[in-house]
Amino acid sequence: xxxxxxxxxxxxxxxxxxxxxxxxxxxxxxxxxxxxxxxxxxxxxxxxxxxxxxxxxxxxxxxxxxxxxxxxxxxxxxxxxxx
Amino acid sequence: xxxxxxxxxxxxxxxxxxxxxxxxxxxxxxxxxxxxxxxxxxxxxxxxxxxxxxxxxxxxxxxxxxxxxxxxxxxxxxxxxxxxxxxxxxxxxxxxxxxxxxxxxxxxxxxxxxxxxxxxxxxxxxxxxxxxxxxxxxxxxxxxxxxxxxxxxxxxxxxxxxxxxxxxxxxxxxxxxxxxxxxxxxxxxxxxxxxxxxxxxxxxxxxxxxxxxxxxxxxxxxxxxxxxxx
Numbered sequence: 062x063x064x065x066x067x068x069x070x071x072x073x074x075x076x077x078x079x080x081x082x083x084x085x086x087x088x089x090x091x092x093x094x095x096x097x098x099x100x101x102x103x104x105x106x107x108x109x110x111x112x113x114x115x116x117x118x119x120x121x122x123x124x125x126x127x128x129x130x131x132x133x134x135x136x137x138x139x140x141x142x143x144x
Numbered sequence: 145x146x147x148x149x150x151x152x153x154x155x156x157x158x159x160x161x162x163x164x165x166x167x168x169x170x171x172x173x174x175x176x177x178x179x180x181x182x183x184x185x186x187x188x189x190x191x192x193x194x195x196x197x198x199x200x201x202x203x204x205x206x207x208x209x210x211x212x213x214x215x216x217x218x219x220x221x222x223x224x225x226x227x228x229x230x231x232x233x234x235x236x237x238x239x240x241x242x243x244x245x246x247x248x249x250x251x252x253x254x255x256x257x258x259x260x261x262x263x264x265x266x267x268x269x270x271x272x273x274x275x276x277x278x279x280x281x282x283x284x285x286x287x288x289x290x291x292x293x294x295x296x297x298x299x300x301x302x303x304x305x306x307x308x309x310x311x312x313x314x315x316x317x318x319x320x321x322x323x324x325x326x327x328x329x330x331x332x333x334x335x336x337x338x339x340x341x342x343x344x345x346x347x348x349x350x351x352x353x354x355x356x357x358x359x360x361x362x363x364x365x366x367x368x369x370x371x372x373x374x
Contacts, residue, residue: 071246075290076325078247125208128201128237130244131290 063108065118066137069127070101105139114138145368147172148185150215150231152206157192157228157348164348168364177209187224187367188215190231192283192346202245202286203233212238224367225340226269229284232332232342241333241342242299243291249325253285258323260331260345261310266303266338271366277314278359280345282323282331287344289326289333299333307332307343 071077077099084098104126106118118136127134149161151174158174165172175185182188196205206212212234219225219240227235235241248254257279264274272278291299299305308329309322322329324344332343347360 074292076246076249076288078249078251078288078325082251125200125204128204128244130236130292131246 063110063114064139065106066139067104068135069132070099072133075131145186145371147187147189148175149189149191150175150211152177152195152209154195154197155191155193160348161189161191164351167351177211180210180214182214182218190227190234192229195230203237206234207237219340222339227342228346229344232344235342240340242295243289245286246288246290247286248288254323255283257281259310259312260307261314263305263308265306267306267334267341268338268370269341269367270306272362280347280350280359282345284344287324289330302336304334305330306334
């Protein structure tokens with residue numbers, strides 16, 4: 062088995078309403094150092110071992126897990142047995 | 145002339161669309177999302193609701209329902225397709241319409257009547273003169289339309305922006321008239337050919353004057369008149 066962590070975030074320039082809200086809330090709490098907050102999604106995909114595992118997960122992201130019109134994604138392989 | 149109203153798991157406005165069509169004397173029937181036969185249908189409507197619980201993104205899963213392959217082919221042949229609210233979200237996910245939806249700017253689910261300005265467009269579903277203001281309710285959490293600058297310029301130049309949120313007198317507020325933060329106040333767009341149309345407002349709820357009003361009627365009758373004239 063192999064596990065992959067997928068992080069989906071908005072592309073640069075796309076307004077992130079939940080992130081902007083968290084940003085304002087942190088400023089209200091006095092965290093003046095906060096420059097920006099972005100909120101995205103965390104997805105964990107556990108798959109059976111196969112040589113093209115990573116490229117298949119990339120394909121899953123392109124097709125379903127992320128919307129290429131507004132989102133970028135980053136895949137991190139976290140290795141066997143941590144599913 | 146028969147409307148096919150697609151029912152996805154989690155759709156909840158299909159009955160309203162059928163009722164609106166029948167009120168207007170138009171034939172309409174349900175099409176189950178697992179069906180792949182649109183042969184008896186002259187126009188397809190993807191209704192509002194929360195298909196597949198809005199999981200992953202609104203419309204992201206419904207886009208892969210078995211019927212959608214057939215809806216894409218129907219649209220490519222020039223068949224008229226209308227997406228209302230969640231139906232609009234599904235059409236953007238299926239890349240039948242440009243752009244994408246974000247959460248409403250204020251993070252609130254918005255349910256209210258809005259004023260909309262009809263723009264000059266190539267949309268086959270709309271015959272109302274450009275500049276007219278219509279009042280139709282919206283009812284959504286993800287109607288904050290967005291597109292990159294290049295796409296916005298292209299759809300604007302092609303006449304693909306069909307409806308914009310506006311003030312009751314038809315003007316647009318300097319800070320934007322879209323209650324959901326939609327880019328350029330966009331409430332509805334169509335494809336280049338004008339046969340595929342998506343809008344966030346619910347015209348099916350403005351058909352019966354006894355219940356609400358009549359501003360939504362033309363969104364169903366115009367396409368019927370145009371198809372009959374061909």
